[in-house]
Amino acid sequence: MTSNITPEPLYIVMISIHGLIRGHDLELGRDADTGGQTKYVVELAKALAKQPNVERVDLVTRRIIDSDISHDYAEPVEPLAENAQIIRVDAGPEGYIRKEELWDHLDSFADNLLSWLHRQSRWPDVLHSHYADAGYVGVRLSHWTGLPLIHTGHSLGRDKCRRLLALGLTMDEIEQRYHISRRIDAEEDTLSNADLVITSTRNEIEDQYELYDCYSPEKMAILPPGTDLEQFHPPAAMSDENAFAKSLRQFLNDPNKPMILALSRPDERKNIVSLLEAYGQSPALQSKANLVIVAGNRDDIREMNEGAQGVLTELLLVMDCYDLYGRVALPKHHSADDVAEIYRLAAASKGVFINPALTEPFGLTLLEAAASGLPLVATENGGPTDIIGNCQNGILVDPLDKTAIAEALLGILENPQRWQMLSANGLENVARYYSWQAHAQAYLQRVQPLLQHLERLPKTPPVPVTKTSRLRTQAIFTALDNTLLGDDEGLAQFVKLIRDKRKKCLFGIATGRRLDSVLAILKQHRIPAPDILITSLGTEIYFTPQLIADIAWSYHIDHLWTPQVLRRILSNLPGLTPQPKSEQSRFKISYYYDSQLAPPMEEILALLRQHELSVNPTLSFGQFLDIVPARASKGQALRYVARQWDIPLERILATGGSGGDSDMVSGNTRGVVVANRHREELSLLAEMDQVYFAESSHAWGILEAIEHYDFFSR
Numbered sequence: 001m002t003s004n005i006t007p008e009p010l011y012i013v014m015i016s017i018h019g020l021i022r023g024h025d026l027e028l029g030r031d032a033d034t035g036g037q038t039k040y041v042v043e044l045a046k047a048l049a050k051q052p053n054v055e056r057v058d059l060v061t062r063r064i065i066d067s068d069i070s071h072d073y074a075e076p077v078e079p080l081a082e083n084a085q086i087i088r089v090d091a092g093p094e095g096y097i098r099k100e101e102l103w104d105h106l107d108s109f110a111d112n113l114l115s116w117l118h119r120q121s122r123w124p125d126v127l128h129s130h131y132a133d134a135g136y137v138g139v140r141l142s143h144w145t146g147l148p149l150i151h152t153g154h155s156l157g158r159d160k161c162r163r164l165l166a167l168g169l170t171m172d173e174i175e176q177r178y179h180i181s182r183r184i185d186a187e188e189d190t191l192s193n194a195d196l197v198i199t200s201t202r203n204e205i206e207d208q209y210e211l212y213d214c215y216s217p218e219k220m221a222i223l224p225p226g227t228d229l230e231q232f233h234p235p236a237a238m239s240d241e242n243a244f245a246k247s248l249r250q251f252l253n254d255p256n257k258p259m260i261l262a263l264s265r266p267d268e269r270k271n272i273v274s275l276l277e278a279y280g281q282s283p284a285l286q287s288k289a290n291l292v293i294v295a296g297n298r299d300d301i302r303e304m305n306e307g308a309q310g311v312l313t314e315l316l317l318v319m320d321c322y323d324l325y326g327r328v329a330l331p332k333h334h335s336a337d338d339v340a341e342i343y344r345l346a347a348a349s350k351g352v353f354i355n356p357a358l359t360e361p362f363g364l365t366l367l368e369a370a371a372s373g374l375p376l377v378a379t380e381n382g383g384p385t386d387i388i389g390n391c392q393n394g395i396l397v398d399p400l401d402k403t404a405i406a407e408a409l410l411g412i413l414e415n416p417q418r419w420q421m422l423s424a425n426g427l428e429n430v431a432r433y434y435s436w437q438a439h440a441q442a443y444l445q446r447v448q449p450l451l452q453h454l455e456r457l458p459k460t461p462p463v464p465v466t467k468t469s470r471l472r473t474q475a476i477f478t479a480l481d482n483t484l485l486g487d488d489e490g491l492a493q494f495v496k497l498i499r500d501k502r503k504k505c506l507f508g509i510a511t512g513r514r515l516d517s518v519l520a521i522l523k524q525h526r527i528p529a530p531d532i533l534i535t536s537l538g539t540e541i542y543f544t545p546q547l548i549a550d551i552a553w554s555y556h557i558d559h560l561w562t563p564q565v566l567r568r569i570l571s572n573l574p575g576l577t578p579q580p581k582s583e584q585s586r587f588k589i590s591y592y593y594d595s596q597l598a599p600p601m602e603e604i605l606a607l608l609r610q611h612e613l614s615v616n617p618t619l620s621f622g623q624f625l626d627i628v629p630a631r632a633s634k635g636q637a638l639r640y641v642a643r644q645w646d647i648p649l650e651r652i653l654a655t656g657g658s659g660g661d662s663d664m665v666s667g668n669t670r671g672v673v674v675a676n677r678h679r680e681e682l683s684l685l686a687e688m689d690q691v692y693f694a695e696s697s698h699a700w701g702i703l704e705a706i707e708h709y710d711f712f713s714r
Contacts, residue, residue, distance in 0.1 A: 009055040010444070012048060013117070013124040015134040015141075016041040017091075017109060018099035021061045022072045023080045025336045029265045029296030031305060033099050036364045037154045040225055041130055042080065044443075047226060047436035049084035051444060056083050058124070060113060062102075063088035066095040089113050098305075102133050103182045104688045107667035110137045111639070111649050114144060118643065126150060126447055132157060132183045135190030140663075142193060143631040144639055146556060148450040151194040153204075155361045157183040158211040163269070163358060188213055192609050193630055195450050198443070200224050200362035201386040208361075213609035221446045224386065226436030227367040234373035234427060235344040244331070244338050245345055248292065251329035258289040258413055259351035261374070263342065263365050266295040266304075266311040271379075271399050273314045275356045278402035280322030285406050288413050289351060292329045294342060299332070343372035350419055352377055352412050356399045360384055367434050370394075370426035375419055377408045390433045393426030472645060474711070475506035475652045477534070477638055477664065478702060480513065480521065482621065482676045483657040490699035495527060497703070501712060506645060508532035510634040512626055512660055514585055515542060537618065537626050537660055538637040539587035553640060554587075557632040560614035563589055566627060569611055574598060576625065587632060593625040620658040621678045635663030653711055655702045656682070665691055670709050674701030 019033040020026075023042060027034050045059040059080065064073040072078070073096075078086040089112045092105030117123065128150040129138030135151050142149040157180055164174050174180050191197065191214040198221055199205050205220050248255050260279070264270040272293055279291045293315065298304060301312050312330075319328055334342065346353065346369075353369035355378040362383035366376055370387075376394025378384035388394045395408040412419055476498070478484045484491065498507050509530045511518055518535055521527075533542040539557060541550040566589060570576055575598025579590040598604075601619055608615055614630040634656075642649055649668035656665050657674045659681035665671030671691035673682050676698065685691045692708055694701035706712065 009053045011056045011124045012054065012126055012128060014041060014045060014059045014128045015138055016059065016130040017062050017133045018102060020069065020073055021086060023078055023086060028336060032265060032267055032307060035265050037130060039364060043436060045084050046081050047440040049081045051440050058085055058087050060087045060089055062109065063090050064096045069096055089116060099133060100179050103179055106133060106136050108690065110140045111668035114141060123147065125451055130154060132186045136186040139190055139193045143636055148195040149193060150196045150198060151190050152198045156208045157187055159208040188609055193614060196221060196446060198223050201383045203382055203385050204361060213606040214612060216612060223439060223442050224434055225362060225364060226439040227371050227430060227434050229371055229431060229435060231340050232343060232368045232371035235348040242341050244334060244342055247331050248329050252290050253326035259346040259349045260289050260291045260409055261346040261351055261353050263294040266308040268307060268311055269358050271356045271358050273311060273318060274399065274402060275354060275405060276315055276318045278405040280318060280324055281402060282406040285410055286327050288410065290327055294331060294334055297333050343369050343374060347373040352409055355379060355384060356405060358399050363387055367430055370430045373423045373427055375412050375422035391426050391429035393422045471503055472506045473504060473651060475508060475647050477508040477510050477652060478655040479657060479661050480509055480511040482678060483655055483674050484699055486698035487700060491525060494699040494702055498528060506531050506647065508534065510534040510638060510664055512537040512620060515540065532641050534634060534637045536585045536588045537628050538633040539585065539628050541637055541641060557587060557629045559629065559631055561587065561629040566613060566615065587628055589627045591625040593619060593623050595622065618660045620660040633663050634661060638664050653706065655705065670711065672702060672705035674698055
């Protein structure tokens with residue numbers, strides 16, 4: 001165990017899993033997953049890498065091999081700067097999938113990233129996750145390694161759910177389309193375990209994070225993103241002969257009029273249809289300015305995803321309804337390199353940039369527009385309140401009030417003095433408040449305290465190297481009750497197999513029982529002594545035959561463990577009865593759970609989060625509630641042992657049958673769920689290709705899975 005380590009300079013690992021991320025020609029607006037976040041993480045990585053006390057920055061995302069997209073996204077490593085790079089990790093199918101389809105593959109992503117980190121010359125000093133999916137991965141990596149976790153949400157599931165309900169969608173529709181419950185669970189878990197949460201605005205903290213059970217504003221920092229002031233700057237001697245200006249001529253009767261510019265993905269939440277309706281309902285606005293809506297790239301609307309197709313189709317219908325031909329441009333294509341020129345073209349026309357989104361977590365486009373000299377009109381919901389508050393360069397509007405949108409635009413366009421003042425304010429204050437240099441420096445100031453008194457597992461745990469251990473290239477870990485036990489004949493066949501394969505296969509038991517109870521059961525059923533015993537739900541690890549306890553693991557899981565506080569909070573809940581002392585241990589508090597009287601598990605989880613308790617609660621067999629430290633579980637202990645013995649997870653058969661086995665059988669292990677009456681607790685894993693649901697029960701199910709995986713022939 002190491003402590004009080006503050007390596008200089010820093011090594012930072014950022015995790016941003018979804019979307020199309022590369023270091024050049026970002027395909028912003030291609031889909032709902034390739035927007036501001038992808039640009040933000042690339043720019044942040046480059047900005048941090050420029051700081052003198054940063055040695056290395058790795059931006060980790062998912063590797064994609066897909067003939068429909070660029071080969072760039074299949075490259076395992078892509079340089080970003082002298083000491084920054086994009087690392088692409090395999091997880092799930094090779095092809096590109098939307099973020100809502102990633103959930104079943106995140107455990108594999110986490111396992112693959114952990115393996116990659118172990119191959120590096122040293123541990124990073126800090127992990128930084130972006131969005132809920134990366135938060136899910138970041139929490140697991142932080143628990144496994146002891147590294148501090150920083151998180152940036154970018155947008156939040158509870159806020160999204162609230163707004164989708166307001167639009168008329170039902171919870172069933174939201175769940176089916178967005179898997180919103182898995183996202184919110186991941187966000188709650190991330191907020192409970194993160195050491196620092198970075199937000200862009202105070203509004204984000206007060207209006208969005210406040211919706212969560214673990215609402216801890218004291219560990220949140222407002223660090224607004226920066227913008228590239230070299231790329232985004234006011235027009236100089238602009239020529240209208242640039243490529244984008246030429247493309248507008250096919251749309252506009254009078255391209256020399258001021259330009260109202262909107263630039264966003266074709267997403268319903270961006271509210272660009274309402275903007276077009278506001279323009280169509282205002283003859284004065286049509287007379288004064290052209291409207292240019294840059295809504296991603298398209299070849300054929302019919303081939304786009306349902307959401308983008310709906311928005312673009314509606315735009316065309318509204319244009320036709322108000323007969324806006326010649327006054328509205330909806331260009332089909334632009335490149336990432338065009339964006340800065342588009343802003344400058346609008347500024348040179350004495351135009352206005354507008355962001356009418358229903359809600360905007362931050363609004364990077366507002367900074368880019370302001371840095372180009374454009375006054376702003378923006379939604380009053382979210383980040384724009386801080387941006388316009390700091391920059392004093394625009395007007396906030398209710399995005400649902402079309403009249404207010406039109407009046408705000410006219411108020412700037414019809415007053416040249418006001419336009420000039422707002423433009424000048426934006427140029428001055430963007431440089432003052434929103435440079436990447438300032439952001440990176442503020443970021444590192446907030447990170448430094450997290451590195452004080454840092455305790456983490458050693459990168460390569462001590463392992464007993466013997467002739468026998470070198471021959472062990474595979475492992476079988478199994479739960480005990482209702483998994484290995486339950487059928488004497490099946491157990492006898494399994495024991496025979498284990499004895500035959502003992503020279504090449506490590507044998508481990510992972511159970512919720514205490515050590516003394518496990519030893520008694522092994523003796524009673526004549527089960528050969530395992531090489532590894534993971535007991536008390538992953539809180540204790542023992543090595544046979546001497547039953548040596550792994551002390552480093554005990555130190556590791558003791559992080560933020562407060563059992564007295566936990567018992568006090570749960571003592572008054574109905575339906576929870578403490579189990580006998582024989583079932584309790586230093587790192588495990590156990591209750592009998594009466595489902596007729598006790599609150600649902602969701603309410604118990606919410607209560608624990610509200611009290612900021614860093615714990616891992618598990619309900620097994622529908623009646624046993626066990627609470628252990630956040631860093632402890634069967635799956636986390638298994639991964640620790642696998643690293644000690646240098647056995648890849650892909651060569652480990654992990655079997656279980658109840659809720660406590662979930663993270664042991666998921667991820668990169670050869671996961672097995674045996675057939676018994678409690679496996680509905682693991683039903684969420686049924687959608688995962690890498691988890692095998694056996695048709696046989698108990699030890700027969702394990703034997704069935706060994707044959708299914710052809711385990712010993714691999």
